[in-house]
Amino acid sequence: MPHCSDCGSLLDVGYEWDRLPVPSSLREFEARWGLRNSPNDFSGVWRFRELLPFAPEEKIVTIGEGQTILQKSAAVAQYVGIDEKSLFLQYEGLNPSGSFKDNGMTAASTHANMVGAKLAACASTGNTSASLAVFASTARLFDVVVFVGSGKIAYGKLSQALDYGAKTLQIQGDFDDALSQVRDVCKKRGIYLCNSVNPFRLEGQKAIMYRVLEGLGWDVPDWIVVPGGNLGNSSAFGKAFLELKQLGLIDRVPRLAVINAAGANTLYRLYEQQQVKWNAGNFDRNVIEDFYTEMDGENRRARTLATAIEINRPVNLAKCLRALDVCDGVVRQVSDQEILDAKAQVGGGGFGCEPASGASVAGARLLQREGVISKSDRVVCILTGHQLKDPTATVAYHSSDENQTDESLHLAGVEQAPYANQPQVVENDFEKIMDVLHQFG
Numbered sequence: 001m002p003h004c005s006d007c008g009s010l011l012d013v014g015y016e017w018d019r020l021p022v023p024s025s026l027r028e029f030e031a032r033w034g035l036r037n038s039p040n041d042f043s044g045v046w047r048f049r050e051l052l053p054f055a056p057e058e059k060i061v062t063i064g065e066g067q068t069i070l071q072k073s074a075a076v077a078q079y080v081g082i083d084e085k086s087l088f089l090q091y092e093g094l095n096p097s098g099s100f101k102d103n104g105m106t107a108a109s110t111h112a113n114m115v116g117a118k119l120a121a122c123a124s125t126g127n128t129s130a131s132l133a134v135f136a137s138t139a140r141l142f143d144v145v146v147f148v149g150s151g152k153i154a155y156g157k158l159s160q161a162l163d164y165g166a167k168t169l170q171i172q173g174d175f176d177d178a179l180s181q182v183r184d185v186c187k188k189r190g191i192y193l194c195n196s197v198n199p200f201r202l203e204g205q206k207a208i209m210y211r212v213l214e215g216l217g218w219d220v221p222d223w224i225v226v227p228g229g230n231l232g233n234s235s236a237f238g239k240a241f242l243e244l245k246q247l248g249l250i251d252r253v254p255r256l257a258v259i260n261a262a263g264a265n266t267l268y269r270l271y272e273q274q275q276v277k278w279n280a281g282n283f284d285r286n287v288i289e290d291f292y293t294e295m296d297g298e299n300r301r302a303r304t305l306a307t308a309i310e311i312n313r314p315v316n317l318a319k320c321l322r323a324l325d326v327c328d329g330v331v332r333q334v335s336d337q338e339i340l341d342a343k344a345q346v347g348g349g350g351f352g353c354e355p356a357s358g359a360s361v362a363g364a365r366l367l368q369r370e371g372v373i374s375k376s377d378r379v380v381c382i383l384t385g386h387q388l389k390d391p392t393a394t395v396a397y398h399s400s401d402e403n404q405t406d407e408s409l410h411l412a413g414v415e416q417a418p419y420a421n422q423p424q425v426v427e428n429d430f431e432k433i434m435d436v437l438h439q440f441g
């Protein structure tokens with residue numbers, strides 16, 4: 001399903017806008033906010049349905065996704081190094097399954113419903129499976145089988161797939177292996193594939209940008225900063241802005257910063273180091289081929305504590321190049337140390353996030369230090385997943401000494417925990433407890 005039979009590239013959803021009813025102003029969507037008894041209006045994705053008009057209303061599968069907010073955080077702004085009133089955090093972890101993936105999964109589930117799919121599948125580093133599983137368990141339109149790699153999946157995520165009743169296959173390999181297998185299996189068995197190779201998922205994820213604009217009173221920010229894994233999100237964001245500009249609903253597009261983990265930096269290497277650019281669709285495929293051939297030759301595998309972005313071959317690479325072109329984008333890489341430090345700042349100054357999400361804040365900080373982002377720029381960091389997704393990484397960080405990390409972090413190359421909030425061990429004794437409380441002042 002997701003590939004062009006002529007050129008083999010991923011399919012892309014296009015609309016004949018001049019034959020469709022498009023509102024004259026984005027403000028018109030706000031009127032639907034109050035209609036809480038109408039699920040398609042309440043949804044943070046489908047209340048914008050004229051901007052993703054591929055589904056008849058009665059086929060829409062919604063579970064109340066997209067009730068997420070744009071927040072300011074003085075503490076995080078200070079950490080990033082920009083004005084307090086200019087930094088915004090978009091908490092996509094507040095979705096029903098705890099990650100932004102629900103924005104896309106409502107759209108893929110809707111399309112699965114349109115084509116009458118009875119079985120859907122995905123490969124996942126954890127959040128895609130959690131999202132697909134909750135759509136299956138609540139909508140009860142199709143069964144689900146999820147493929148996860150062994151070992152690396154965070155417990156919060158695995159527990160969701162199991163609890164929501166998804167058939168779960170732990171493939172003895174990494175995410176890229178699981179994805180490659182699920183693609184073959186779906187093709188052979190006619191199973192509906194819900195990875196972000198599915199172009200409808202990206203349609204739903206455009207809504208994250210509509211809500212960011214809504215949160216800013218329909219003003220366009222200067223920067224959107226997002227972690228990059230399989231590059232579905234960044235691709236969707238670029239498409240959203242391209243379309244809004246074409247429709248005359250915004251007058252300019254923000255710049256886009258996609259942040260890789262240094263241990264999973266395919267996009268960074270190709271875009272920034274090897275200068276692979278969109279080039280009106282004629283991007284240099286040979287450079288990419290050579291890159292992957294070398295990667296396989298050296299058996300170089302992605303490795304980062306931010307497991308949601310631990311990806312070797314981002315499937316949406318081409319669409320992301322288009323997004324970077326539309327949004328005059330930049331790509332940066334940040335270390336696991338920077339990711340976990342930024343994550344601790346988001347926790348200490350806000351609602352928290354999972355490691356991969358910390359990459360956006362770490363990336364914004366890096367770009368500010370480089371002078372690419374200026375102190376007065378309005379910057380929106382996308383926090384892709386909920387704080388509770390990966391308690392292991394969080395507890396390991398906070399259990400560490402400032403200069404000596406927990407063994408699991410140390411092994412992963414994270415040497416320090418400057419923002420650790422260690423639990424203090426106290427004897428089971430009233431006076432001792434009182435003594436400790438005195439130290440707090």
Ligand SMILES: *Cc1c(COP(=O)(O)O)cnc(C)c1O
Pocket residue numbers: 099100101127128196227228229230231232233234308309354356357384385386
């Ligand atoms: C999936 C995921 C990402 C990566 O998003 P892509 O669209 O694959 O680039 C980042 N953070 C979290 C929490 C995720 O679940």
